[in-house]
Amino acid sequence: MKRVFVAGGTGFIGGHLLRALVEKGLEVRALVRSRAKVARLPQGVRAVLGDPLRPGPWQEEAATCEVAFNLTGANIFRRWDEEYKRLIRDSRVLSSRLLAETLPPGGTLVNASAVGYYGDTGEEEVDEDHPPGEDFLARVCREWEEAAFSGELRGLRVVVGRFGVVLGPDGGALLKMLPAFRLGFGGPIGDGRQWFPWIHVRDLVEALLFLAERPEARGPFNLVAPEVVRQRDFARTLGRVLRRPAFLPTPRWALRLLFGEVAQVLTASCRARPRRLLDLGFRFRFPRLFEALEDLLRR
Numbered sequence: 001m002k003r004v005f006v007a008g009g010t011g012f013i014g015g016h017l018l019r020a021l022v023e024k025g026l027e028v029r030a031l032v033r034s035r036a037k038v039a040r041l042p043q044g045v046r047a048v049l050g051d052p053l054r055p056g057p058w059q060e061e062a063a064t065c066e067v068a069f070n071l072t073g074a075n076i077f078r079r080w081d082e083e084y085k086r087l088i089r090d091s092r093v094l095s096s097r098l099l100a101e102t103l104p105p106g107g108t109l110v111n112a113s114a115v116g117y118y119g120d121t122g123e124e125e126v127d128e129d130h131p132p133g134e135d136f137l138a139r140v141c142r143e144w145e146e147a148a149f150s151g152e153l154r155g156l157r158v159v160v161g162r163f164g165v166v167l168g169p170d171g172g173a174l175l176k177m178l179p180a181f182r183l184g185f186g187g188p189i190g191d192g193r194q195w196f197p198w199i200h201v202r203d204l205v206e207a208l209l210f211l212a213e214r215p216e217a218r219g220p221f222n223l224v225a226p227e228v229v230r231q232r233d234f235a236r237t238l239g240r241v242l243r244r245p246a247f248l249p250t251p252r253w254a255l256r257l258l259f260g261e262v263a264q265v266l267t268a269s270c271r272a273r274p275r276r277l278l279d280l281g282f283r284f285r286f287p288r289l290f291e292a293l294e295d296l297l298r299r
Contacts, residue, residue: 092147194268
């Protein structure tokens with residue numbers, strides 16, 4: 001792996017991935033929609049202007065790369081209407097399909113997905129062989145992955161990473177939670193019994209690089225930490241690390257009032273485990289939640 005292409009590199013996870021790729025001494029191209037976003041790219045990354053949802057000259061640049069990472073996708077954590085649901089779907093499916101059609105035969109596509117693929121699975125333990133769910137996000141994930149796997153017909157190696165909740169010091173879910181928890185108003189969502197699959201952003205990035213570099217890695221991988229906790233235990237652990245109380249629950253009715261259909265995502269339970277990643281020999285730096293939160297909150 002010498003030259004790589006990244007779509008979705010100006011987001012929270014993409015920024016961490018780009019920095020890691022540059023540190024490895026690779027030639028990195030990042031797709032950006034406008035010149036205004038070029039300033040967000042780390043030094044050493046070459047900007048390629050274009051829209052990942054539409055064919056364009058950017059594909060010529062992508063076609064020169066051995067590996068592409070696709071992290072493109074509209075934010076799901078805002079109130080949905082039919083138009084926004086279409087954007088959630090199209091931003092994922094269309095970008096994946098275009099990259100699958102663009103990379104040269106023999107190349108590698110590492111494509112994002114999510115554990116939302118499984119839907120709400122309650123108490124059941126879930127590995128990569130579990131069938132998909134039937135709710136809106138599960139259907140989106142299924143189409144998202146099918147678009148990426150279409151590249152196999154052209155001779156690509158395709159890896160799909162089903163992300164859990166990614167915890168980082170500079171974005172994502174943790175950053176949104178911290179203000180309330182630091183004031184002592186944090187707590188579980190709903191009754192807190194739902195399983196909460198999480199991963200430290202550093203482990204996520206290292207897992208993506210690990211899978212890109214292993215030629216035997218193909219198909220879906222759950223990118224979650226080995227220690228899956230219940231949501232109430234996540235809240236208690238975050239409170240303990242911050243030395244703040246964390247017992248004030250957010251009731252389901254309030255979530256439905258604030259977020260509408262998105263509340264189903266926030267209260268869903270998924271006890272996902274990273275079976276295939278562990279079987280390949282990947283070693284997590286932060287397999288346990290307490291140590292992960294301590295590291296992130298020191299930053």
